[in-house]
Amino acid sequence: MKEFDLIDRFFKHGGHQRKDVLVGIGDDAALTKVASNQCLATTTDTLVSGVHFLPDTPPRAVAYxxxxxxxxxxxxxxxxxAWISLSLSLPDTDESWLAEFTKGLYDLSQYFSVQLIGGDTVAGPLALTITAQGFVPEQSALTRSGAKPGDWIYVTGTVGDAGAGLDILKGDLAAAGESADYLIKRHQFPSPRVVAGTMLRRAASACIDISDGLLADLHHILEASECGAMLHVDRLPISEALTELVEEQQCFQYGLTAGDDYELLFTIGEEYKSQVETAFSSFNIRATCIGQVTGVAGKTDLRLNDKPFKHSGKQGFEHFNAS
Ligand SMILES: [Mg+2]
Structure with a gap:
């Protein structure tokens, strides 16, 4: 199958269609409209087989x-x-692989009314780059740099699940059954916190998503905000599945350092604390206060039951290497 046939067959007609897309896939470039009071947010991410995902990952999970x-x-x-575009490098044109991959691509994009507006395919080792764009009203975007001493540190959902799921897949953590399946699912099909992100506009002083690991990503906020943090390890939100499969210390380890959870880590000032907690609970989104920003720049003070806590091992999550 030639590239044009491939794009036509798998990518041109599927997915959500938006009114702000004037010209989608099929011309030299897409044409889209941005409302005058909105900022356009753009991000891009490349995933390489054997570096960012295990080579035998189901194609649906790769795209998702x-x-x-x-x-x-x-x-x-x-x-x-609002929009995504995809650049896909494929070793061969396996139609059933592509059909499954396309399903994974559209799962979340349909749910969030996101349209695929551009695509490119090349022959090569399996790798994909996605660029996503979205809107945020002027003056209300969240950045990493606004945290202030005294602000409270929160995290959505539970932490450490995806890292444990990856270890199960790699055979580094022996586990089976429902809890193991749950953790693997958290690794392969993470839920981006889109609703939580929009709810935090203006209220959060700083925000980041957890891709490298809680401590490493918190460090990004602290560095950008020139602050420090006091973190209560015993307050980390750990899932029942993880608690069931590993000991408490290892739960903390996963929660502090494992990556790919895609939860939001954010800081809020005292004046917004109860407002944010009420909003999150009425939307049924778990958000846990795990610590507080301090004035000691660059230092993260870990506490367990109010006593100093030393965690072992690496701080950040490094993507595994398949070789
Ligand atoms: Mg990020």
Whole structure:
């Protein structure tokens, strides 16, 4: 199948159609409209087989996660996603692989009314780059740089699940059954916190999505905001599945350092605390206060039951290497 046939067959007609797309796939470039009071947020992410995902990952999960990672970056800015474009490098034209891949691509994009507006395919090792764009009203985007001493540190959902799921797939963590399946699903099909991101506009002083690991991503906020943090390890939101499969210390380890959870880590000032908590609970989105920003720039003070806590091992999550 030639490239044109491939794009035509799998990408041109599927997916959500938006009114702000004047020209979609099929011309030299897409034409889109941005409302005058909105900022355009743009992010891009490349996933390479054997570096960012295991070579035998189901094609549906490969596409789903690539979209999720990009929408998660938009969510971390408080942006509402609108369009994605895809560049796909494929070793061969396996139609059943592509059909499954396309399903994964459209799962989340349909749900969030996102349209695929551009596509390019080349022959080569399996890799994909997705660029996502979305809108955020002027003056209300979330960045990493606004945290202030005294602000509260929150995280959505639960942390450490995706890292444990990856370890199960790699055979580094022996587990089976429902809890293991749940963790693997959290690794392969993460949920970008799009709604939470838009709810935090103006209220959060800083925000980031957890891709490298909680401590590493918190460090990005602290660096950009020139602050420090006090983190209560015993307050980390750990899922029942993870609690069931590993010991408490290892739960903390996963929660602090494992990546790819795509939860939002954010800071809010005292004046917004109860407002944000009420909003999150009425939308049924879990958000847990895990610590507070301090004035000691660059230092993260870890506490367990109010005593100093030392975590072992690496701080950040590095993507595995298949070799
Ligand atoms: Mg990010």
């Amino acid at each position: 996660k690539a979209v999720a990672a990009n929408l998660s970056d938009l969510a971390a800015m408080g942006a509402e996603p």
